[in-house]
Amino acid sequence: MTDSIVSFPQLNRPAPAFNAKTTHGMRSLTDYKGKWLVLFSHPADFTPVCTTEFIGFAQRAEEFAHINTELLGLSIDSVHSHIAWVRNIEENFGVDITFPIISDLSMEVAKAYGMIQPGASDTSAVRATFIIDPEGMLRAMVYYPMSNGRSIDEFVRLVKALQTSDANGVATPENWQPGDDVIVPPPATTADAKARLSQGYDYVDWYFSKKSL
Template sequence: MENVSQCSFPRLNEAAPSFSARTTYGDRKLEDYRGKWLILFSHPADFTPVCTTEFIGFAQAAPRFAEMGCELLGLSIDSLFSHLAWVRNIKEKFGVEIPFPIIEDIKMDVARAYGMVHPGAADTQAVRATFFIDPKGVLRAMVYYPMSNGRSIDEFVRLLQALQTSDANGVATPENWCPGKPVIVPPPKTAEAAEKRASEGFETVDWYYSTRKL
């Protein structure tokens, strides 16, 4: 595995740290995903119960992500052989096939570049970190969970839908927004625009808060 570029911590709206790594589906690098959304997610270790439920959840949601032009890529600080054995075990014991690659990151190169290793949680394990990378390779969202609690895959589907809707329409989305609900219109930036806002045909509560349907 090649070393990734050094990065103290990834930051939103900047280029995601580049990487090149061995996976259960062969070699992968960040550039392979240009033109598509990518969700890169880490788990503390193979053959652990919470991680197993998450991988089953990601596998079951994989078709939904694919419909949105999004690839999935897992990671843990385990060997390729451990990943392969775990994937086979999930298929045998739970009847679920894992349809996405898992990065081998024994040297912790990718985990360090993405800030996945938090010494307060464990010295040699990656926390439950999830990164949304857009088709241009820009990091758009980061979500961290403690080792003791599993992530909500449905929330990641919802967040991706919201990000894509904001990009396509130049809008924001309110709390727990889902497709079909009104979106938030960007607030006016001048006093003159603020005066006109109420007459622009939006559902306006006040000059700074207006919504519309798509």
């Protein structure tokens, strides 16, 4: 008996294409070419944890836009449910949800992105977040349990870190923030390892050196 093969998105591979109905009309992955995209799912409309997350994303939308990043939400509810929820958030919390929300009643997008986790729910998308670069490549994905909200600050930080790594050919250390020192890639040969000490970096050992940008 052959087990069925389930396909999941992979880092540094093209993100799964989609063409979906949203609260702002039809949206496809190609609409975001040239921009970074944060695609995030939530279990259901009109739920308290999701409401706090949508408020958090909305309050940081301008900062995301400043770093060439668009936001796109998703749940397996209808467009009409999304619209009612967005209006409810504005009425009750005074926050305008300016980004589109995918209506994924068929679960097509959710399944393509591995948002459906049978251990959590067969009918709702878990709290999954995907960062897609301007070329449509999937660069990061983070899954949260149904019971706990995400940190929007971390996704702002992560996009900035990815952009810094791409622009400068470096890595970033734990909890790196813009302006902090970055990690220089380790040398690939013994000769380069010997030379590393004299190259002017903040040197700890041949494999661990930092520099400022």
